[in-house]
Amino acid sequence: MANGGSELGADAPAGGFVQLLTPDGERVDSVTTADGTTYRVDFTDDEYRELYRDLVTVRRLDAEATALQRQGELGIWASLLGQEAAQVGSGRALRPQDMAFPTYREHGVLYTRGIDPIMPFGLFRGVDQGGWDPNEFKFNTYTIVIGAQTLHATGYAMGITMDGKTGNADGEAVIAYFGDGATSQGDVNEAFVWSGVFHAPIVFFCQNNQYAISEPLERQTRIPIYRRSLGYGFPGVRIDGNDVLASFAVTRAALDLARNGQGPTLIEAYTYRMGAHTSSDDPTRYRIASEVESWKAKDPIARLKSFLTKQQLADDTFFGSVDESARDLALDLRERVLAMPDPAPISMFDNVYPTGSPEVDLQRKQFEQYQASFEGSAH
Amino acid sequence: MAAPTRGGKPQQNPVGETITLGKALNHGLRRALETDSKVIVMGEDVGKLGGVFRITDGLQKDFGEDRVIDTPLAESGIVGTAIGLAIRGYRPVCEIQFDGFVFPAFNQIVAQVSKMFYRSLGKVRLPIVIRIPFGGGIGAVEHHSESPEALFAHTPGLKVVTCSNPADAYLMIQQAITSDDPIIFFEPKRRYWDKGPVELDAPAPFPLHSSRVARDGTDATIVAYGPMVKTALEAAAAAEEDGRQLEVIDLRTLSPLDLGPVYESVRKTGHCVVVHEAPGNLGLGSEIAARVTEECFYSLEAPVLRVTGFDIPYPAARVEEEYLPDLDRVLDAVDRSFGW
Numbered sequence: 001m002a003n004g005g006s007e008l009g010a011d012a013p014a015g016g017f018v019q020l021l022t023p024d025g026e027r028v029d030s031v032t033t034a035d036g037t038t039y040r041v042d043f044t045d046d047e048y049r050e051l052y053r054d055l056v057t058v059r060r061l062d063a064e065a066t067a068l069q070r071q072g073e074l075g076i077w078a079s080l081l082g083q084e085a086a087q088v089g090s091g092r093a094l095r096p097q098d099m100a101f102p103t104y105r106e107h108g109v110l111y112t113r114g115i116d117p118i119m120p121f122g123l124f125r126g127v128d129q130g131g132w133d134p135n136e137f138k139f140n141t142y143t144i145v146i147g148a149q150t151l152h153a154t155g156y157a158m159g160i161t162m163d164g165k166t167g168n169a170d171g172e173a174v175i176a177y178f179g180d181g182a183t184s185q186g187d188v189n190e191a192f193v194w195s196g197v198f199h200a201p202i203v204f205f206c207q208n209n210q211y212a213i214s215e216p217l218e219r220q221t222r223i224p225i226y227r228r229s230l231g232y233g234f235p236g237v238r239i240d241g242n243d244v245l246a247s248f249a250v251t252r253a254a255l256d257l258a259r260n261g262q263g264p265t266l267i268e269a270y271t272y273r274m275g276a277h278t279s280s281d282d283p284t285r286y287r288i289a290s291e292v293e294s295w296k297a298k299d300p301i302a303r304l305k306s307f308l309t310k311q312q313l314a315d316d317t318f319f320g321s322v323d324e325s326a327r328d329l330a331l332d333l334r335e336r337v338l339a340m341p342d343p344a345p346i347s348m349f350d351n352v353y354p355t356g357s358p359e360v361d362l363q364r365k366q367f368e369q370y371q372a373s374f375e376g377s378a379h
Numbered sequence: 380m381a382a383p384t385r386g387g388k389p390q391q392n393p394v395g396e397t398i399t400l401g402k403a404l405n406h407g408l409r410r411a412l413e414t415d416s417k418v419i420v421m422g423e424d425v426g427k428l429g430g431v432f433r434i435t436d437g438l439q440k441d442f443g444e445d446r447v448i449d450t451p452l453a454e455s456g457i458v459g460t461a462i463g464l465a466i467r468g469y470r471p472v473c474e475i476q477f478d479g480f481v482f483p484a485f486n487q488i489v490a491q492v493s494k495m496f497y498r499s500l501g502k503v504r505l506p507i508v509i510r511i512p513f514g515g516g517i518g519a520v521e522h523h524s525e526s527p528e529a530l531f532a533h534t535p536g537l538k539v540v541t542c543s544n545p546a547d548a549y550l551m552i553q554q555a556i557t558s559d560d561p562i563i564f565f566e567p568k569r570r571y572w573d574k575g576p577v578e579l580d581a582p583a584p585f586p587l588h589s590s591r592v593a594r595d596g597t598d599a600t601i602v603a604y605g606p607m608v609k610t611a612l613e614a615a616a617a618a619e620e621d622g623r624q625l626e627v628i629d630l631r632t633l634s635p636l637d638l639g640p641v642y643e644s645v646r647k648t649g650h651c652v653v654v655h656e657a658p659g660n661l662g663l664g665s666e667i668a669a670r671v672t673e674e675c676f677y678s679l680e681a682p683v684l685r686v687t688g689f690d691i692p693y694p695a696a697r698v699e700e701e702y703l704p705d706l707d708r709v710l711d712a713v714d715r716s717f718g719w
Contacts, residue, residue, distance in 0.1 A: 101463075129498040134466065141499050145490050151456055152491070155463020162419075162445050162469070186483075190456035197451055351501035352535055354559035358588075359635040360535075 011298065015224055017238040017270050020245035023298045025306025031246075033237060039249040045313050051244050052308060053322050054088045055301045058108040060326035061117050064334055065107075065124070069279040073337060074124045078105045082242070082274030085300030086207050088112060089247025090175065090269070097138070097172045098255060101153035104142040105207075106177050113139040117329070121337050128343065147185030150176045150204065154191045157200035157258075166201045171259030174202045175251070181212025183228065184220045192232040192266075201258035203251060204229075204266045207241060209273035214286040229266035241271030242300040272298070345371065395578055401571035403545035404434050406579060407552035408472065412442050415470060418556055421448040422457055422474030422510075431476055432512060432571055454484035458509065462491055465505040472556055477568075478513040479522025485530075492561045493536030508555045508562050513541075514606045514656050515703055516569035518696040525693050526657035528605075531563045532634040539634040540587060541565035543608035545575035547631065554587035565633075567606035588632040590640050596626035599650035599713050602641055602667055604630035607654045607704060614709035625713065633663055641667070642674045649680035650716040654704050659687035681719035684712045 011023060018031045018039050030040035043051070062080050069077040080087060087108030094100060100109055104123075111117055115137050122128040123142060134140040143149035153176035165172045182188050183206060195202050206225055210217055221228070229236030237254075239246040247269060254265035272295040276283050308314040349364040398406070411418045420435055420442075426449035429436030439447035450457050454475060461471035475481045481488070488509065495503050515524030532539045538560045542548040548566070555562045585591055593608055594615050603611040608629045615625035626644045630636065645651045651671050653664035668683035686704045694702050 128500060131500045131502075133502045134499065135502075140466065141495070141503065143491075145486060148459065148487065148491055151459025151487065152463040152466065154456075155460030155465075156467045157463070158460060159464045159467030159469055162464075163467070187455055187459060187487075190451070190453045190459065193451050193453065194456050194460055351497050351499075353538065354496055354501075354504045354506075357538075357635045358637075 012240065013224070013238075013270060015238065017240045018246045018250055019240035019243050020249060021243045021303055021307060023242070023303050025303045025310055027245075027307060035235070037237075037253070039246065039253060041245045041249045043245075048304075048308060048313055049318065051088065051092065051248075052301070052304050052314070053325075054092070054108075054112065055084045055244060055304060056322050057326045057329060058084050058088060058111050059301060060323075060330045061111070061333060062107060064330035065121070066275070066279065068334060068337055069124070074121065074279075075126045077124055077279045078277070079273075079275040079279075080105055080107050082272050082295065082300070083207055083209060084108055085244035086205075086241040086247050086269040086271050089244040090205050090251040090267075093248045093251035093255060094138075094175060095173075095255070095259075097170075098259075099138045099140070099153075099156055099172070099174045101140045101149040101156070101174065101176045102142055103146075103149065103177055103179065103182075104144050105179075106142075109177065110139060113137045115139060117333055118336050121333075122340065125337060125340055127340050147178055147182040147187040147191075150178055150182070150188045150191035151194070153202055154194045154198075154200055157195065157202040158198050160201050161198070166259055167261040169256070169260065171201065171261070173255040173258035174200075175205050175255065176202060177205050177207065179212065180206065180208040180210065180217050180220055180225060181215065182206070183225055192229065192264075195264040196233040199261075199263040201261070202264045203254040203258055204264065205251065205269065206267065207269045207271055209241075209271050211273055211277070211283075211287065213277040213281060214283075216286075224268065226266055226268035229264075234264040234266065236266040236268065238268040238270055241269030242298045242303070244300060244304060395576045397574045398545055398577050399572050399574050400542070400545045400548045400567070401432060401434055403549040403575075403577050404552055404566065405436055405438070406577070407549045408435060408438060409441070410579075411472070411553050411556040412438065412446060414553075415556075417468060418470045418472065419446045419448060419464065420472045420474070421450050421461065423450060423452055423476050425449060425474050430474060432568065434510075434566070434571075435474065454480055454482075455487050458484040458487040458492060458507075461507050462487065462495065462505055465507050466503060470506045470508075470556060472508045472510060475509060475511045477523045478511055478525040478527055481509075481511055481527065484509075488531070488537070488563070489534045493534050497536060504559050505561050506556075506559045508552070508564050510552075510564045510566060512568035512571075513565045514567055514569060515693060515699050516606065518699070520696070521693070524696075524699065526655065526688065528563075528565055528633055529657055529662050532663060537561055537563055537634060538588065538632070539563045539565065540632050541567065541605035542631065543567060543570065543593070543603075543605055543629050545573070545577045547629075549577045549579070550583040551587060551631070554583060558587060565605055570606050570609060573609065585631075588635055588637055590628055590630045590632060590637040592626065592640055592644070593629040594625070594627040596624035596648070598623045598648055599625050599652065599716060600641065600644040600648045601625050601627045601652050601654060601709065601713075602630060603627065603654040604633060604663075605656075607656060610705060611654055611709060614706045614713070617706055618710060618713060623713065636667070636670070638667065638670055638674070641671060645671055645675040646678040649678055650713070651675075651679070651683045652686060652709065652712045652716060653683060654686045654709055656688050656703055658690045659685050660690045662687055681716040684716055686712045
């Protein structure tokens with residue numbers, strides 16, 4: 001499947017992308033790609049408003065996290081600023097039985113899975129490595145080594161096939177998140193090979209935010225990312241990653257293909273990382289202000305707000321109440337993050353092996369005795 | 380030899396029949412596949428071909444292509460997808476074709492397999508077994524004769540075991556598959572064709588992570604594992620002719636180590652020699668020497684000595700017999716220990 005055709009977004013990169021909501025907030029009724037696939041959404045007024053609420057909420061939580069990091073309360077933070085539509089749209093496209101494999105930036109997807117937004121803060125504050133139950137929420141642990149999780153997702157998808165859980169509308173599917181930089185990793189390419197060969201029920205969702213820390217897309221690929229899939233034998237499609245409607249529509253369609261036994265799809269969500277790679281990064285060293293400004297005009301939230309306003313689906317009272325509830329959630333999050341206790345040092349010995357280890361047990365005991373030797377002293 | 384498998388019927392093997400170590404592994408894998416429908420075997424050439432060493436011979440024919448999976452030629456993919464399958468509830472048994480080919484999968488093993496349980500605060504278990512034929516002595520080209528066990532034993536979150544004889548091979552592979560821990564299972568490839576008695580229906584006499592006394596002795600303790608156990612036993616037989624009784628310990632488990640029997644032996648003998656094919660520098664022998672010294676300091680008549688491969692890349696096949704520890708080098712170390 002290739003994108004193409006003049007209808008695929010006036011502000012699109014060469015080759016076009018699927019866009020259902022323009023930066024000005026104009027709805028495109030449907031988009032048909034060169035292979036004849038038509039994408040559209042059919043949301044109720046309430047559903048549009050809820051998508052808006054999601055976008056505002058995850059941005060507000062993200063802003064709170066950035067602030068917490070700047071105030072020394074988090075060791076590091078990987079901001080999703082600018083990528084809210086890609087994450088919320090794809091996350092809401094998942095059906096309850098679908099499994100997601102994130103990187104370390106998918107806070108928006110995590111939110112759509114119904115996970116308490118405080119969960120990743122254990123990792124970034126340094127009190128644990130995460131902690132939600134991947135099988136309960138159908139959202140795997142954050143993975144920091146770039147691209148490694150795409151193979152885990154592929155294996156999980158193979159398991160779905162082996163369990164006979166594909167081939168109908170109730171089937172299961174997997175979504176693997178990764179970025180533009182990850183497409184250079186061997187693991188991602190191996191995941192493409194395996195998924196193609198085993199016809200796995202998986203959607204590869206690449207958020208192309210244009211930079212891998214400082215390295216621009218041109219350092220990762222000579223062709224658009226979505227076209228890479230053809231070499232592995234499955235379709236690829238590029239979407240306007242700042243358009244929550246396109247993100248939802250294309251991801252939902254691709255997941256449904258997968259669950260119906262039609263194999264993998266690669267989605268390239270063309271977007272932009274408005275902030276730094278992480279709080280340790282300084283993007284002014286490698287990209288110019290005008291580029292950032294041009295992407296501000298494509299903001300995912302502003303365009304949905306504009307649409308809601310023009311269509312008279314929402315008014316200032318609604319927007320104000322959304323801002324207020326997002327702020328309340330963020331402040332609640334802040335208080336809970338600040339209240340997170342440091343772990344007891346002895347807990348570092350927990351969960352090394354499912355069946356335990358006499359060597360770890362011995363070291364734990366020795367550490368305990370060593371700690372106890374300070375009791376009552378000035379330490 | 381047991382009768383070859385026909386038509387998926389269980390293999391018949393009279394109690395105590397003598398079979399090769401390779402066949403014992405094959406029997407063990409078959410038993411594991413029969414016992415638990417979540418067990419799957421995956422790797423390069425493990426299906427139709429039965430693996431380059433035929434360890435998985437006949438398994439795909441009897442258990443199907445979904446349970447004995449011929450994979451793409453990509454080791455990271457083998458281990459990486461095994462992780463996803465394990466999260467899904469399967470118990471993958473991965474075959475890495477040769478020791479030197481494990482490194483494309485190294486990241487998935489040491490950064491993912493080993494850490495997932497810890498990372499998820501105990502919520503995600505990865506009951507994966509990664510089988511690796513290891514060691515030299517088969518006249519092979521580069522990358523086919525290495526002993527990388529210390530790299531994995533050094534990685535918290537992994538358990539590492541190795542077998543030295545058919546009876547252990549048969550039981551240990553089943554115990555490893557049953558365990559909820561991720562386990563690197565090293566197979567002594569040059570001993571694949573060595574024969575020994577295997578009782579298919581007898582219960583395992585030892586837990587998986589335990590060492591055993593392979594030969595009783597009173598004068599010196601030889602610690603070995605995998606392919607070197609046979610060498611150590613040969614050395615002990617030769618030493619007996621010279622009037623020295625060597626006690627041989629087969630470690631079986633490399634992480635965690637089970638050194639209780641070693642300490643007990645050294646307290647009795649006062650002499651300890653550790654033998655492995657891997658390079659000596661920072662190898663298992665270093666750790667064992669350190670621990671034996673800590674635990675048995677006042678019993679030792681001489682420092683713990685090591686007989687190992689040299690700190691060089693595995694050499695060309697025509698000189699590998701000089702590289703590999705053999706009977707003479709073990710006995711030489713015993714002599715040095717007594718002459719200290």
